[in-house]
Amino acid sequence: MDAVLTAIIAYFIGCINNAYILTKYTRKIDIRNYGSGNAGATNVLRVLGYKAAAPVFTLDVLKGVIAVLIGKYLMGNTGAMIAGIAVVCGHNWPVFLKFRGGKGIATSVGVVMTVSPLLGVIAVVIGILVIALTKYVSLGSITGSASFAILNAIFWNSTQVFVFSLILASLAIFQHRSNIKRLLAGTESKVGQKIRKK
Numbered sequence: 001m002d003a004v005l006t007a008i009i010a011y012f013i014g015c016i017n018n019a020y021i022l023t024k025y026t027r028k029i030d031i032r033n034y035g036s037g038n039a040g041a042t043n044v045l046r047v048l049g050y051k052a053a054a055p056v057f058t059l060d061v062l063k064g065v066i067a068v069l070i071g072k073y074l075m076g077n078t079g080a081m082i083a084g085i086a087v088v089c090g091h092n093w094p095v096f097l098k099f100r101g102g103k104g105i106a107t108s109v110g111v112v113m114t115v116s117p118l119l120g121v122i123a124v125v126i127g128i129l130v131i132a133l134t135k136y137v138s139l140g141s142i143t144g145s146a147s148f149a150i151l152n153a154i155f156w157n158s159t160q161v162f163v164f165s166l167i168l169a170s171l172a173i174f175q176h177r178s179n180i181k182r183l184l185a186g187t188e189s190k191v192g193q194k195i196r197k198k
Contacts (some may be wrong), residue, residue: 004076020039031043142176
């Protein structure tokens with residue numbers, strides 16, 4: 001029962017969609033009707049720029065941190081990992097927005113930095129470096145997420161932690177499947193390219 005309660009609490013924390021809420025009440029738009037159609041920080045960045053995206057990203061990271069801390073309080077390290085996965089699922093598929101959310105990267109950053117700070121920092125740095133070198137946020141997001149799983153395989157802690165990292169990486173890659181197609185086709189948008197109406 002504790003695991004179910006932890007997952008439910010974390011999922012609903014994830015359902016607080018900051019991209020939708022902030023753009024709806026400050027810009028009077030539904031961000032899902034613009035750009036990639038995702039309700040996440042990257043799409044806000046592409047459509048409205050850095051100033052609008054920064055608070056969205058920060059709040060999305062924060063909800064990952066909060067969910068993990070609650071999970072840890074309720075069930076220790078196991079609860080932290082259950083909450084980490086559930087909060088990302090809530091962000092990706094929020095029940096209040098008909099399951100149309102974001103791609104979970106900012107929330108995943110908050111999760112990994114709280115569950116495994118050292119490997120989380122390394123994975124985030126790898127992702128940032130890829131973005132800086134290629135100007136593709138999606139490629140950096142995918143690489144950073146995969147790096148966290150690879151790092152957990154190299155610096156083995158436990159099977160539980162590795163499975164947790166693998167699930168997070170899989171969620172990120174699954175949510176970026178359309179980006180992967182565009183990257184392969186050479187049509188993916190780079191940082192600085194603004195996109196308006198879908």
